[in-house]
Amino acid sequence: MSSGDASQAVAVLAGLELLTAVLLAWRGPASSPRGPLAVQGFALAGLVAVIGVAEDEPVLWLVALLVGVLKGVVLPTLVVRRPVRAAGAAGRPAVTAAVPAVLRPAAVRGRSRVPLLLGAAGLVVVAYLAARPVARVVTGATGQALPVGFALVLVGFALLATGRRSQSQLVGFLVLDNGIATTAFLATGGVPLVVELGVSLDVLLVVLVLQVLGSRIDTAFGAGAPGGTDLDQLRELHD
Amino acid sequence: MSGDVAGELRVVLAVVLQTVVVVAAAPLLVGVLRQVRARWEGRVGQGLLQPWRDLVKLARKEPLQASGSTVVAWVAPVVVLGSGLLLAALVPTVTTAGPARLPADLFVVVSVLLVGTVALGLLGLDAGSAFGGMGSSRHLTIAALVEPTVLLAVYALSVPVGSTALGPIVEGRLADPGRVVAPAGVLAVVALAIAVIAETARIPVDNPSTHLELTMVHEAMVLESSGRDLAAVELGSWLRLSVLLALVANLVVPWGVATAGEGGPGLTALAVGVVAVVVKTAASGVVLATAEVFMAKLRLFRVPELLTGSFVLAFLAVTGSYVIG
DSSP: OOHHHHHHHHHHHHHHHHHHHHHHHHOOTTSOSHHHHHHHHHHHHHHHHHHHHHHTOTHHHHHHHHHIIIIIIIHHHHHHSOOOOOGGGSSSOOSGGGSOGGGSHHHHHOOOOHHHHHHHHHHHHHHHHHHHHHHHHOOSSSGGGHHHHHHHHHHHHHHHHHOOBHHHHHHHHHHHHHHHHHHHHHHHTOOOHHHHHHHHHHHHHHHHHHHHHHHHHHHHHTOOSTTOOBGGGGSSOOO | OHHHHHHHHHHHHHHHHHHHHHHHHHHHHHHHHHHHHHHHTTOOOOOTTHHHHHHHHHHHSOOOOOTTOOTHHHHHHHHHHHHHHHHHHHSOSSBSOOOTTSOOBHHHHHHHHHHHHHHHHHHHHHTOOHHHHHHHHHHHHHHHHHHHHHHHHHHHHHHHHTOOBHHHHHHHHHHOTHHHHSHHHHHHHHHHHHHHHHHTTOTTTOOTTOOOTTTOSHHHHTTTOOHHHHHHHHHHHHHHHHHHHHHHHHHHSOTTOBOOOTTSOOHHHHHHHHHHHHHHHHHHHHHHHHHHHTOOOOOGGGHHHHHHHHHHHHHHHHHHHHHTO
């Protein structure tokens, strides 16, 4: 693989990651984040594999496999999984599940995504400006695409900060993590297997803990909507 | 010197041929769209030639004006048709060659589009009927949201070429197919496709076959037109649809288009170009109609969200084309 091919492949995969991040910000409340997240994870794995081929480091192929399985399959599946009700609440029907959908305003109709989308566009520009000095230092085919990693981090933060449900916040967290991983791989030309293994386990653990926490909150507040309890329902204290 | 004149003549002839082909094919494309939709819905359909028959029938009829309508009701249909014809001549569909004096520049094309849009909006307002005004207001709202996207998307496509004219952009993609799959190019084409769907009033932005008061946009504006005027407005809108669809098809699959070359495109290249553009546009029409069958019209208040999304894609394409190519 020549360096021209490698840089073309890196550009395509990085563009795919950016596109899926925008799609995740664009997504309505009813659509599942699983597809875009999985595509983003596979694009990241592909990026690692391309770097592995370009730098001729077979250990990166193992890392790519790890990243592909974890971020392309396991984590997206975990995020959309319906939380299992806690044992105590198993028999009791949720209180607000009986409320007609029309009466649950924000959870059903969803908010306008226009500010978030325009904000994401602004963040991408900020990322390009911020990453320019770093990208100049990085040599080889990968430095060019480095701003995409920064952009993913910023868009992930925006999703995390503006998400109104546990699921969308989790999605924001995963985009943020993908951004950090993209930046790490592009800037250093590959991360050692041990480091990647540690980081991956951390992320997996965090997602699992947040899933359990989200399902606890859902049980306490009795949300019936897909994607978990809306922030608006957390205004008052419950037993 | 005589070579220059002969070359210029050939370019003019090529442009005339392109316009004739697009005018002949535009109603057929609408026929294809309706026929595909009918087949998907389990109906027999009206046949590919029905839009042509409708046009001929309407063109024979005397236009009736609502009382109180002004000169706008006479002029606007002509302007709509004229802008459609100008688009058909300018936008590279059959050939990328164009008269040097009037390049198919990004800004020229967008202004010609906008002239047609505004004329249609004025036509809707002119008779003073409630539906017409409602349709015009929606139409112009959508147009205001779409134009920035079209400008940005074509601008992103023009960055690697170094020219904002559409002809060189298509030729550049033909010469370097890597650009077709480059991320910035893909983002820009997706954004442009969404903008084209909104601009030509297709589902999910507008339903071309509805007369339901609450949802119609395009149909509301032409309610007051009849006879020759209606034929002109319809043909103008169909021309716009076919030209924009063919442009997107040419950007995605640039092969087959007749390039300007030395001294204008040759006869064989033009013949290949005609066949190629007809096949490409018909294929994209089938895809469009099929996608529409499986889609519901968006609520009007959701349309800005869709168009903001496409604007962001176009914007990312522009920033991306400087950084990741």
